[in-house]
Each structure stands twice: as C-alpha cells, then as structure tokens.
Amino acid sequence: MFIIDLPYVSDLLRQTLLSNQFPVLKTPDAVMLLPKEGIHFISEKEAIEKYKTGEIPTIYTSSENSIGWIAKNLSFSELPEKVELFKNKLKFRMQVSALYPDFYFREVDPDKIEDIEYGELPKPFIIKPNVGFFSLGVHQVSSPESWEKVKIKIREEAEVIQDTYPKEVLDTAKFIIEEIIEGEEYTIDAFYDKNGEPVILGMMHHLFSGEADTSDRLYTTSSKVLSENMDRFMDFLRQLGNLVGLKNFPIHLEVRVDHSGRIMPIEGNPLRYGGWCTSAELTRYAFGFNPYEYVMLDKKPDWNTILEHHSGNSFSIIILNNNSGIAARKITRFDYEKLTGRLGKVLELRKTDVVKFHVFGFVFAETTPDHFDELRQLLHADLREFIIQ
Numbered sequence: 001m002f003i004i005d006l007p008y009v010s011d012l013l014r015q016t017l018l019s020n021q022f023p024v025l026k027t028p029d030a031v032m033l034l035p036k037e038g039i040h041f042i043s044e045k046e047a048i049e050k051y052k053t054g055e056i057p058t059i060y061t062s063s064e065n066s067i068g069w070i071a072k073n074l075s076f077s078e079l080p081e082k083v084e085l086f087k088n089k090l091k092f093r094m095q096v097s098a099l100y101p102d103f104y105f106r107e108v109d110p111d112k113i114e115d116i117e118y119g120e121l122p123k124p125f126i127i128k129p130n131v132g133f134f135s136l137g138v139h140q141v142s143s144p145e146s147w148e149k150v151k152i153k154i155r156e157e158a159e160v161i162q163d164t165y166p167k168e169v170l171d172t173a174k175f176i177i178e179e180i181i182e183g184e185e186y187t188i189d190a191f192y193d194k195n196g197e198p199v200i201l202g203m204m205h206h207l208f209s210g211e212a213d214t215s216d217r218l219y220t221t222s223s224k225v226l227s228e229n230m231d232r233f234m235d236f237l238r239q240l241g242n243l244v245g246l247k248n249f250p251i252h253l254e255v256r257v258d259h260s261g262r263i264m265p266i267e268g269n270p271l272r273y274g275g276w277c278t279s280a281e282l283t284r285y286a287f288g289f290n291p292y293e294y295v296m297l298d299k300k301p302d303w304n305t306i307l308e309h310h311s312g313n314s315f316s317i318i319i320l321n322n323n324s325g326i327a328a329r330k331i332t333r334f335d336y337e338k339l340t341g342r343l344g345k346v347l348e349l350r351k352t353d354v355v356k357f358h359v360f361g362f363v364f365a366e367t368t369p370d371h372f373d374e375l376r377q378l379l380h381a382d383l384r385e386f387i388i389q
Contacts, residue, residue, distance in 0.1 A: 001022070001023045001050070001051070001058070001060075002022055002023070002025070002059075002060050003024075003025045003059060003060070003061045003069065004025070004029065004030040004063075005029050005062055005066045006065055007065075007276070008063070009062055012292070018038045020293060023040050023042045024042070025041075026042060026044070044073065048073050058249075059079070060272065060292065060296065061271045061272045062277065063275070064275075067087060070083055078245075082244065082246065082270065086251065086269065086270040087269075089176045092267060093105045096240070096265055099243065104122045104178060106176070107174055107177075108176070108177060109174065109175075110155075110174075110175060113127075113175065118141070122179040122180075124140055125141050125177055126139070126178055127150065127154070127175055128175065129174070129176075130173075130175060137154065139153065140214050142211075181264045181266060183259065184257050185205075185206040185256050186204065186206060186256075187204045187219065187254050188233055188251075188252070189273040189283065190237055190253065191250040191294075191295045192241050192251070194247055194248055194298065196242075197238075197241075198237035198238060199301075200230065200233060200234065200237070200301075201291040201294055202282065202286075203221055203225055203229060203230075204219040204221045204274075205219065205221065207219070207379055215323065216319045217378070218317070219274075220315065220317075220367075221283070221286050222286070222310075222312065222313065222314045223310035223311075230303060232257075233255075236263045237253075249270070250271050250273065250295050251268050252269040252279065276350070276362060281364065282316075285315050285347050285364055312369065313366050313367060315347075315365070315366050315367075316364070317363070317364055318362070318365060318375070318378055320359055320362065320363065320383065321358065322354055322359065322360065324382050324384045324387055325384075326384070326387060330389055331354060332389055334354070334361075334388070335387075335388065338385075339386045340363060342378065343363070343375075343378075344365075344374060347364040347365060348362075348363070348364040349363055
C-alpha cells in the first residue's frame with residue numbers, strides 16, 4: 001500500500017499507481033495530489049484491516065509526513081516502533097551501538113546548547129536535530145570560534161525551519177551531537193523482503209564542496225558507484241537487518257565508508273526513498289527500472305546485466321538549496337534557464353517555492369565522464385548569479 005502525502009508527488013509515482021492499481025490510502029492530501037479517476041483508493045478502516053491480516057505486507061510513503069498516521073493506526077504491529085527507531089537519531093545510534101561501541105554521541109536540549117563547552121566534545125563534531133530532514137539544521141564544528149557561531153545559527157534556524165515540516169519529519173526540540181564520521185558518503189535505497197533479505201534498488205554518491213560542507217547539493221550515481229559498493233553494502237544491510245529485525249521494509253540509508261572500507265551508518269529514513277521522489281526517480285533515469293514497482297512486487301534487479309550494458313555516464317540530482325546568503329523573501333526570481341544551460345543534458349527540472357521549502361528546486365542531469373566538471377561547478381556555486389532580487 002502507498003501512503004501519499006504532502007509536499008510532492010512525481011509524475012512517475014502517479015503513473016505507477018495508475019498502471020499497477022496498487023492500493024493507496026484515501027486521505028484528503030492523497031485525493032488532492034493524485035488524479036481524480038483511476039486510483040485504487042482504500043479507506044483507513046480497510047487499510048488497517050488488510051495490514052493486520054497480512055493482505056497488505058508492505059507500506060511505502062511518499063513523504064515522512066505520513067509517520068503520524070502509522071503511529072496512530074498501526075500500533076498493534078511492530079511497524080511504528082521500527083519507524084521510530086530509524087527516524088529518531090538517538091534511538092538509531094543506541095540500536096547500532098552494538099556494532100560501533102566506541103562511537104561518541106549524546107542528546108541535548110536546545111536551551112542547554114549554550115552551556116556546552118567546546119573542550120568537552122570530540123573534535124570535530126556534528127550537531128543536528130534529533131528528528132531531521134534534508135540536512136536542515138545540520139552543522140559541523142571544528143573550532144571554538146565555529147562552535148560559538150553555530151550556537152547563534154541554531155537559534156536563528158529553529159525559528160525559520162520548524163514550521164516547514166511536521167514534527168515527525170523535522171523537530172528541533174532536541175538535538176544530537178556526535179563525532180564526525182570520516183570518509184565518502186553514500187545513500188542506499190533498499191527494501192527487506194518477506195524473509196528479511198535485503199534488496200538494493202539504488203545508490204548515490206553524496207559529494208561535498210569541502211570538509212565543512214553539510215549540504216545536500218549534489219548526489220550522483222553510475223555503474224561505477226554500484227559495482228564498487230554492491231557487495232559490501234549488501235553485507236552491511238544484512239548486519240543491520242539482523243540487528244533490528246526488518247521484513248517488508250523499504251529504507252533510504254545514509255552511510256560513510258572510511259579509508260579502510262569500514263561502513264558507518266549516518267541515519268536511516270524509513271518506508272521511503274529520497275525525499276521529494278528524488279532517488280527512486282534517479283534510479284529510473286540511470287538504470288531503466290521502476291523502484292516503486294520493485295518494492296511492491298518484491299522484485300530484485302538483475303544488477304549484473306544492468307551494469308554490463310550501462311553507458312558509464314553519471315546521473316545526478318542537483319538540489320538547489322539557497323546558500324546565497326540572500327533571504328528568500330528578498331528574491332524576486334530564480335533564473336532556471338541560465339542554470340540548466342550550464343549542463344550538457346537535463347533530464348528533468350522541478351521548481352519549488354524557496355520561501356516555503358528553502359530550496360529553489362531539483363535538477364536531474366546526465367553527464368559524460370569528460371564533462372563531470374559542470375557538476376562540480378554547481379557543487380561549489382553559491383547560486384547568486386542565478387538570483388534576481
């Protein structure tokens with residue numbers, strides 16, 4: 001069953017629901033976001049009963065806004081507990097501490113942050129909302145001076161971003177401080193089947209502009225990203241699944257791999273893939289299959305064949321976060337045409353309301369190996385040249 005919620009539903013997801021007649025929970029938001037005819041809506045009562053009997057084994061949500069409905073209506077099952085385990089960063093860290101006993105982390109109240117001295121923390125460290133989304137409110141601290149600046153910024157950001165998403169998705173009532181996880185960062189879209197075996201449906205390499213960058217500007221995938229990481233990520237997913245006990249469970253994981261090959265989880269996002277229908281759609285563009293269908297039909301990609309015939313090009317998501325230093329309310333227009341003109345092949349452009357969501361939009365692009373610098377240029381850009389005040 002799909003639970004469709006704000007803020008966004010893609011054309012691919014709409015078409016998937018229409019052509020496959022997958023059941024969709026009937027809610028006011030789902031009715032508003034989906035076509036008037038042709039969707040297989042089911043009532044809340046029917047959805048609860050079918051989940052209870054096992055007729056609906058798997059739930060996929062288009063947005064974590066749906067977490068509240070799951071917690072309220074499926075409390076007879078283990079699902080709300082599993083969702084909370086991944087969504088709450090402190091609980092997640094506590095759960096995986098058996099695999100990483102030396103990793104430092106602690107939870108703090110916002111009003112106690114001011115009293116925490118830099119000297120009592122590991123260096124460098126990350127501070128972020130205990131329940132978060134899209135790297136909002138995430139900061140890296142590497143000096144006493146930066147710690148004082150971050151304290152001020154956290155207070156300012158909390159007032160701006162807290163009303164953007166429901167508290168189940170983004171909640172600045174608690175923060176978590178943890179040591180820096182060194183290494184290359186990746187995301188993994190996967191699901192655990194009815195037997196608890198993980199199935200990988202996609203991966204992305206998360207690139208940063210520098211050591212202090214914590215933004216979500218650029219994610220990229222290719223046959224190289226998949227082939228280099230498939231075996232070790234499968235081993236990691238099996239470890240995680242055995243530790244937590246996951247079945248019929250889609251998940252979007254963020255991990256880092258250090259120089260020795262050790263995999264360290266950053267966080268897990270339950271019952272969905274990349275927010276705003278991003279990573280699943282990138283997989284469709286890059287590798288030609290529909291992850292929404294695979295997770296619901298319990299299908300496994302034939303990765304050997306897929307990678308053997310792949311072009312070798314990179315497929316990327318460019319998230320146009322407002323790092324310009326210009327307040328969103330002072331921006332009259334964003335020049336999307338000028339920006340997309342910097343890329344060799346744009347697959348899709350999604351425009352968003354920067355005042356409401358703090359990003360200008362999302363660009364899906366295909367890039368040949370000899371033109372990868374066009375992505376790096378946007379990775380380092382502050383986007384001011386595309387902003388009209």
